[in-house]
Amino acid sequence: MKNHRDSNRLLVRHLLLPTIFLTVALTGGLRVAAESGAFLFIAPPLVALVLSVLVMLLFARGGLVNLRAWFAGDHSPVTNVSHALTLLALFFASAQAFNSVLPERGLFRWMFAFFFLWTLWNNQFAAFEPRRLLRSLAALFGTAFVLKHMLLASLYAPEGGWLKQLAGALLEGFTQGTLGAAESFAPSTGYISFFTLALYVLGLVLVPPAPEIDDNDAAPGREAGSLVTRYGQLSPEERALLRTEILRTERGRLEDEIHATRTD
């Protein structure tokens, strides 16, 4: 049973995670032209790479990725290489996830980029634990998705009602076309973006903060060390819950150990 569990963990970490993140990197820049239905592959812009660096720093600070546990001299070289490739895939997936929700041009693009930068920069100095960080990122991407693919797309849709079209025209008119939201992409672009973001968040959920020690990398006391690391990443409420549970199940043994230590 344990063998299956270990194999599955390894498969998730070394095969599924890179696949998920590279798929996000592939579909994050994919748009479908409205008129011809042709694919358009948009490479991540510079601002998306900057945002990706910030989000990677946030992962490290927030405990979603414990770099000391991901890279260690005790790991086998192939483990370290695999982890490096996974994190590289995560970096490009993050860049493409931003690319997917950033408007293509104009003032809206810079407004979105500015708000992303502002939020991520502020988050660098906030206290985060992995779950809260995940929820925060899911909300950030969800909001940007709704704004770009639903609100803006609906405002500029050619088949929209006269009121919507009028609002879109007025918005563009007042800003002399600098808003730049009138993009000619097919509605399927929104579906692709939704799939991309869902896959990205799923990938983040599956990322282990500190990868478990593999059987062939195992050293005495490593698992205990890993548990202590993971304990440090829990929220205060979760830590209290864990202590209560340990006390409930291990109280007798702990008291015996304390008694034995005092007698010695």
Place this chain on the structure above:
Amino acid sequence: MQPNLIKSAGVAWTILYAVFVVWIYATAPRTFTEATTGASVVAGTYAIDEARFRAARELFGREQYAAARDEWSRADPAARDARTQFYIAYAFYREGWGRVYNDDALFKQGLEAIERAIRLSPEGALAVDDPELKIRSAAELKAELQQGTESSLGDFDPLKIVRERK
């Protein structure tokens, strides 16, 4: 399953998939068909559609040059076959040739096609074994097309009208 096997397979798969993603962004295929054609070129399994090629050759023989080019483009969607590109260039030459003056736009497109053909042929030497053609080597066709796009005093030669199309 062996942990090392899983990890090695993971590393190999990640590198392969990453190369695929980079290739997709570098080539930017506009349709699934373009993507699969590109993949077959990379895999070395690309082959032109011979039936379409023959159909295009027949159209060429009937002087339906634009239709022939269209059909040849469909036979060789990735523009990777030197012989097909030679014929496309020849169709541009035939259509663009004029007794008094040549159509520069068609000749320029012909030049692009013949340069593609030369690039694709081994050592840049391409000869087509077609008895119905008067020009059978890529170098000769390129020279003919280049000559047609250049302006010279010979353009004012009245005897020019008696020259024949190759």
